[in-house]
Amino acid sequence: MSIEKVEGKSTYNVPNLERGLLIIELLATKSGGLTLAEIIQALSISKSSAFRIVSTLIFKNYLQKNETTKKITLSRKMLTLGISSMNEQSIVEMSIDVMRALRDELKESVMLGVILGDKGTILEQVASSYPVKLFVEQGTQFNLHSSVGGKSILANLPKEEATAIMKNMSFTKLTNNTIVSKVAFKEQLKEVNKCGYAIDNGEDIQGIHCLGAPIFNEYGYPVAAIWITAPHGRLPHDEFHSKGKIIAKYAIEISAKLGYLG
Numbered sequence: 001m002s003i004e005k006v007e008g009k010s011t012y013n014v015p016n017l018e019r020g021l022l023i024i025e026l027l028a029t030k031s032g033g034l035t036l037a038e039i040i041q042a043l044s045i046s047k048s049s050a051f052r053i054v055s056t057l058i059f060k061n062y063l064q065k066n067e068t069t070k071k072i073t074l075s076r077k078m079l080t081l082g083i084s085s086m087n088e089q090s091i092v093e094m095s096i097d098v099m100r101a102l103r104d105e106l107k108e109s110v111m112l113g114v115i116l117g118d119k120g121t122i123l124e125q126v127a128s129s130y131p132v133k134l135f136v137e138q139g140t141q142f143n144l145h146s147s148v149g150g151k152s153i154l155a156n157l158p159k160e161e162a163t164a165i166m167k168n169m170s171f172t173k174l175t176n177n178t179i180v181s182k183v184a185f186k187e188q189l190k191e192v193n194k195c196g197y198a199i200d201n202g203e204d205i206q207g208i209h210c211l212g213a214p215i216f217n218e219y220g221y222p223v224a225a226i227w228i229t230a231p232h233g234r235l236p237h238d239e240f241h242s243k244g245k246i247i248a249k250y251a252i253e254i255s256a257k258l259g260y261l262g
Contacts (some may be wrong), residue, residue, distance in 0.1 A: 019045055020053045024074070027063070029205045031158070031219050033071030065233050066160065073158075091224050092124045094257040095215070099126045101224060102250045105242060107230040108235065109133050111212075113142065113149040118168040125226070134208060134229050145171050145185055148198040148212030152225035152251075155192035156214045160191070174205040186236030197244035198225075204231060210233040211244045213251035226251050 014036065024042055027034065034042070039111065040050045054072060057063040064075040099110040107148070109128040113120045120142040127133055144150025154162045171180045179185045192198045200210035212227025228235070228247060235243070 009045055016049065016053055019251035020047060020057060023050070023053060023057070023064070028073050031073075031221060033066065033069075033073035035070045036072065038085050039139070059177065064160075073183075080117075086188065091215070095226065095254045096124060096126070097226070098250050098257075099124065101249065102228070103127075103129065106121065106228055106246065107137070108134070108230040110226060111149070112224060113138065113147075113246050114224045115144065115150065115153050115165070118165055120144055120147055120153075121222070128230070130234070130240070132231065143172065143174070143204065144169055145180075146174050146200065146204040148200045148227045149225040150211045151189060151192050151200075152212045152214040153222045153225070155189040155198065156216070156222040174204055175199050175202055176208075178203045180240065195241075195244065196248040198227075199240055199244070200227075200229075201237075207232050211235070211240060211247050213244070213248040214255075215251050216255040216260040220260065222253075223258070226254065 022045075023039055024044055026039065028082060036047075036050060036054060037055070039045075040047055043050075043090075053064060053236075054065075058065055061075050063072055065072050091114070093110050099112060103110045103126045107129040111122055112124040113122050115121075117226065122138055122140045124138060125136060127135065142149060143169050144154060154165065156163070166182060167183075171182060171185065172178070173180050179188060197211055197213045200208075200212075202208060204210075209228045209232050210227050210229045212221040212225050215224040217223045217224060226247065228243070255262070
């Protein structure tokens, strides 16, 4: 069945659905969120309609409201839908050449991953030039507390969103170096945010070191992370800082391709 259009509009338009989509599109451009009054003013819709639509979207977990600031923002559920769509269409495509260049410079396997729910997921990898390498299949999940992918993204998320994710994380001890304290983990996230890269000191797999950095979209939101992984002998502690900075540089290169201005 074809849908007729009159003056650019569908004859089957649903006004409140259209208003709901306008609200979502508006909030997608406002990373700090807006109050209900600001939404009403920006879109020139009635207070009653805006209240019903926003309340419904919050109830269905597409929006979230900070009861202290009264700011309304897109929820993790909505952002996850956007990231899922972006994964196939642009993140991998925009990242793969940069990942290969990073592999060529450091010779180690390069991974690309995102956070989905309370786990991470591998989107792509470029294998190491060395004969001994770590291979991980696309779609493999990883723990957030013991991975540089998880740390890189969590350290740069809005505070409320990072806190909500960490509430559902289980800080399982995987090796002798795994961080199992939420307090200690939060302190490490502060360091990641400060220096621009994250470290996995054999916290996920004994003897395997990783260094990673966040990838940002045009709004400055951390949509993904790239990292290298290697046996500890090829990636010793005294090289963490120099190589971490190199990875951060490549991550920013991908971010720029996604529209990030820095």
